[in-house]
Amino acid sequence: MILARGDLNIDDGEFTPGIKIPKCRRYFNVYHPIDPIAYRIEPLIKQEMHDKEPVQLMQVMRTLLLKDQTFGQLQEAWEGLTGPVHGFQYRHDYVMRRRKREQGMMEVAFAAASHSSYWMSDDVVLFTIMQLCQPVVDTLHRYMSARVPLPKLMRSIVELTPHTKVLLSATALVRDRCTGLSREQIVLIDKDRLYFLSRLSEVAxxxxxxxxxxxxxxxxxxxxxxxxxxxxxxxxxxxxxxxxxxxxxxxxxxxxxxxxxxxxxxxxxxxxxxxxxxxxxxxEDEQPADKMPRxxxxxxxxxxxxxxxxxxxxxxxxxxxxxxxxxxxxxxxxxxxxxxxxxxxxENSPRLDFVGQFPLHKTKAFCFEREYLIRVVARRGSSCEMRVQNQESFNRWVEVLERIPTVEIFRHEDLLENSPSSVLIMTESSRGNFGAGSKAGKTGEWLQTKIEGHQIKLDENDQEYVAFVIQVASSAAGTSIVQRRYSEFAKLHRQLRKMFQHEQIPALPSTRMWNKFEPNYLKQKAIGLHGYLNEVCKRCANTRAQPLLLEFLELAPPTPEPKTSPKEEKADNN
Incomplete structure (x- = not known):
């Protein structure tokens, strides 16, 4: 630490007391009191800080949480506890609390374990969250210093009011992207965004x-x-x-x-x-034909x-x-x-406070007709997924989305659920960007693979071997069954390593040389190959390795192998 941060003259052997603070905006030293390799930073920077006790992390967090305060008041209390002292703009050393079993004679026993207990502490997590909110604090300070009222909503959030020009309102099952669960909500759409209302009793x-x-x-x-x-x-x-x-x-x-x-x-x-x-x-005038009655x-x-x-x-x-x-x-x-x-x-007015929103600026809408599913994807990858009730509702949603110029429509007849084994292969007719373009006739091809199990077969020499059964589902070719040996997986792996760097290709599950036909071993091997094939599908889709993958899954004709010279054949045989 001294060699890295200190001022040591190697030629003269003289050392200037005090080390340099790392060149970053905020530097904190959180340590456990019985951690054998932890130490304080403040006394190393300034000697007069050795008499100043470090900030008790639990005391700070308890002070912040026990008071019913706003976020701005919490930050003011935080800055008061960790304010400048002895020339420091803010405190650097924060010590965690001891647990009851870590006191007395048990201190030595728990010393090694304390070094791995930092991210299991609620105090450390809360401390980290408070530091991540520092940009918000800086924004609050600018508003307060200018004596400007704080904004009620984020810049990207628009308030939903009865004056909003809603194009369509419908009931749909909206999927939560965090939990994966779907729940029924009211979905509204205008020309700029989607609105999700979950509290029906407060809206109706x-x-x-x-x-x-x-x-x-x-x-x-x-x-x-x-x-x-x-x-x-x-x-x-x-x-x-x-x-x-x-x-x-x-x-x-x-x-x-x-x-x-x-x-x-x-x-x-x-x-x-x-x-x-x-x-x-x-x-008296002629009614526009494209105007939808409310x-x-x-x-x-x-x-x-x-x-x-x-x-x-x-x-x-x-x-x-x-x-x-x-x-x-x-x-x-x-x-x-x-x-x-x-x-x-x-008789009453609605409460439109708890509203989820999804902007529609430069988005793509994937509409799956058979499943009544609509998935809207933004440029940065965020998405929302909703399943409507029937064909009439699905057709109405597609009509409304087509009227919005910033939404690009992709229609599919069938859907393979968005699982890790499902990838979207874009053909030349389906490739597009987020800019303006034709919305009609753009489709993608879904590809999904699943290893269902294994079969023991006999080869041409009456030798037993294991063939893994792969179910291949494609929106273009339908569903088919492909059987591949482990050696064919190994061959695919070698070909992929010639195209990509080694760290970009998933590891191929290993095999053993004895007792290969044990049922439990084959079951675990099929699970490992299933995960391997899923990763290969995701990394090879829409790349130069895609023809190789389609050939392996028998979705494309095999590529003729180049003829080898007699010398190469002799070398391979040897």
């Missing part, structure tokens, strides 16, 4: 009524400066989500609302009347009386609705939503 709202905006619909002043009346079409009644009641009968004529202030009332009246004018002008774009399974058809809103807010309740009138809070051609009234 109970709708009281819904009226279609026509030329005769209008919003007029009420009895005072806070009230307004909505007069729907005379021939049409309100669309309700429940059985007919006396309230619905009276509401089918005129709806009376009270706003909290006159400007709010006037804003609602202006928005409703302007929307009616747009509806009339749109109705009523047919909702494929969500919801409880009876619940709805999420409040997106694409022009205006939304709470007003009080006048309701006849026997011999007197009551005022109830209602959530009013104005859309392009409808006005809806809900």
């Amino acid at each position: 709202c109970r709708r009281k009524w819904r009226i279609k905006l026509t030329a005769t619909t209008k919003a007029v002043y009420g009895e005072d400066s806070f009230m307004m009346k909505i007069v729907p079409c005379e021939a049409a009644a309100a669309e309700t989500d429940g059985p007919p009641t006396s309230n619905n009968v009276t509401q089918s004529a005129v709806f009376t609302f009270k706003a909290p202030s006159t400007p709010v009332r006037n804003a609602w009246m202006e928005a409703i009347n302007q929307t009616v004018v747009k509806v009339v002008s749109t109705f 009523d047919t774009a909702n494929l969500v399974d919801l409880p009876t009386g619940k709805s999420i058809d409040y997106f694409n809103a022009i205006k939304a807010g709470f007003l009080k609705e006048k309701t006849a309740n026997g011999w007197y009138d009551s005022w109830n809070d209602r959530w009013l939503v104005l859309q392009e051609d409808h006005l809806s009234c809900y």
